[in-house]
Amino acid sequence: MAGRSSAFSVTVDTVRLEEIGNSLSHLDDAALGRSAVTAVNIVAQKAFADAKAKMNAGINLPDSYLDERMAIELATDPAKPRARILARGRLTTLTQYGAQQSTRPVKFSNDSISPGKLGRNPRKAGSLLPWKLRVGNQALGIPVGMKQDGISVEVTRGGRKSITSVQPFFVRGRSGNLLVMTRKPGTTGKKRGDLKALYGPSVYQLFRAALDETFLNDVADRLGKTVVTLTADELKKALGNE
Known part of the structure; x- marks a missing residue:
């Protein structure tokens, strides 16, 4: 080869x-x-x-x-x-293997607090943030009140499996196609690692x-x-x- x-x-x-x-x-x-x-x-x-x-x-x-x-x-x-x-x-991206966005409900929904008021910060216990409406993500097919929860793929027919260990997510490429990506671990002094595409059998x-x-x-x-x-x-x- x-x-x-x-x-x-x-x-x-x-x-x-x-x-x-x-x-x-x-x-x-x-x-x-x-x-x-x-x-x-x-x-x-x-x-x-x-x-x-x-x-x-x-x-x-x-x-x-x-x-x-x-x-x-x-x-x-x-x-x-x-x-x-x-x-x-x-290489064959996982998108070709029927990759689908998995979702789960957000921790605090839109009806849990009045708009404009301070609400609980889901990322830091005890702190408050100005409330923002949950809008979902139309481009990725995520409805209001839901958020990303990994991606499922069907490499073998009838064998759909969820990928959660590497926290994959969709990114829209330059040509408009969706790619399944994850992030590499961040290096010293760098908060976020580089993006890495995920592939299936080519x-x-x-x-x-x-x-x-x-x-x-x-x-x-x-x-x-x-x-x-x-x-x-x-x-x-x-x-x-x-």
Whole structure:
């Protein structure tokens, strides 16, 4: 894996061509090249679909999100029949995993004291503050009389969980999208730490996890069988023209 991307290559396994034996002498390089390119592309497209299905099994990401961050490069060169499946892109913010604002009632509601009078300071016992109306936060979907109480996410479908240990909160980014953030611990002489974005499993991480030994062995086996089948078809055509 280089940087924030991952690639999986599919190439021809010529050993399986031994099944056709000496009959290959009836085929020219162009016919063999056509068979190899076609076989690689057939298997690569099937592997692409299988990888996506495996990546998204139980993970709460839409297919459209995976499509935007994955690509397939089909083989074109008969002398070097290679296709590549790529997974790339930025880290996946928790917002993509259905992040929702959790709320709880404020300690002192608007009807607990008359506006304009001094009220109890919820941050310092025994002190008073000029009363301010609780207005909620329309942008974050927090109604009047409620306040933030962490964020819940659904990384796996049907498995919504609350995140409270790092006190996450929403911040609207420059592009207008909501990001799930927390604050790093403040350093000496600094009251508040820097903001830190929270992420879930990224597309390239899911892709890497999907490429286990069983998956790779299945692709290799399918490629070998496909090469043999297509090469045999080319051989039948060649023999029929003799």
